[in-house]
Amino acid sequence: MRHFFLLGCLAVTWPAAGAELQFSFGELAANGSLTNFHAEVFGGGGPAAWKILPGEAPSGFTSFADPSKNSGGGSVLAQTSQDPTDERFPLYIYDGDKFRNFRFTTQFKLVSGGAEQMAGVVFRFQNTSNFYVARVSGLGKNIRFYKVVNGVRSEPIGPGCSLVPGTWHQLSVQCDGNQIGIGLDGRLVMPMLGDNTFAEGKIGFWTKSDAVSYFANAVVDYTPIMPAAQALVNTVLRQQPRILGLRIYTLAANNTNTTTILASKDLAERGQPGTDAELAAIRDGTVSFGRDHGTVLITLPLHDRNGDNIAAVRFKLKSFLGETQDNAVNRARILLNLMQQSGSSAEDLAR
16 A cells, blocks of 8 residues: 655545545644645635634544534634625635545534535536535525536535534535435435536535635545556556566656656656657657666657657567667567557547
8 A cells, every 4th residue: 555645734545446535634733824725716706715723623533413522623624704795606626636436525614604604515626617516505404516617507406404503514425427426414415416517627625605614524535547548558568468667758748848757567657757768759759779787678659540659658678688679679669559559649648
């Protein structure tokens, strides 16, 4: 199992069947900043005010049957601005991974609000004009799901619910393909919803108007999205297990003069920069060759259906006695042809 810790407020673990992302706001100092989130506002009104506040977090186990047992401590994430503009929706978006199939759970508390008392989560977020929302209303005594497409809100759907004011509750969203489940306090509150509008996207927290809401103990259990390039590498390695190393490089998104590893036999290498050899393969179709302690290294351009260079592929193969450069390159070309049978485009590889 691999473990990662981000910015002192997030812990990521990678179990065999998937991954877990924990938002541990309780460990943060008051008024601390979250550099891996950013604030947005959908609709009108002034900016949101997302802060870390001390001493309000619930215990790790929340009793929904008896809220008096939910004593705890530590910090919480809070939306504290109180702009009463009706069509104003503050969002706090996680800038890390996108998520496709996942379960997002958070505890929340409705603290105050004259126009609204709401809290929710945003998911499969594309931008401020395209996303899903699941939210609860203390004043309206209901839970609702809706989507925003090209800046237009759909009609909210969902049942009524009873919330104990000023206490901690739990909201959850589960996405499996086009199936969406909404849960409140540990139980599903409406039939599974089917919607194909957004297949994946970012996650975040949500409020409305002048609602002051707290969030704590948020967790995302998810299946990491595998780029098509990595699936292609995995397929070739299953067919040719004697390959010692295999990487696919593409041009870096923010700099067309550098390359980055998009897929690799060693997953830890993904995202690392490439060399001039990979850049030359993509730009000019250059083939590079090298030797290293009984192995040969060959870098070749990967073509799309039209023969255009879309990526660079680097093979590490075991060498044999008397092998020439031409022999090694020909072996690599045979493997490259297997990969090119997928007919992928540059866009396909990154998906």
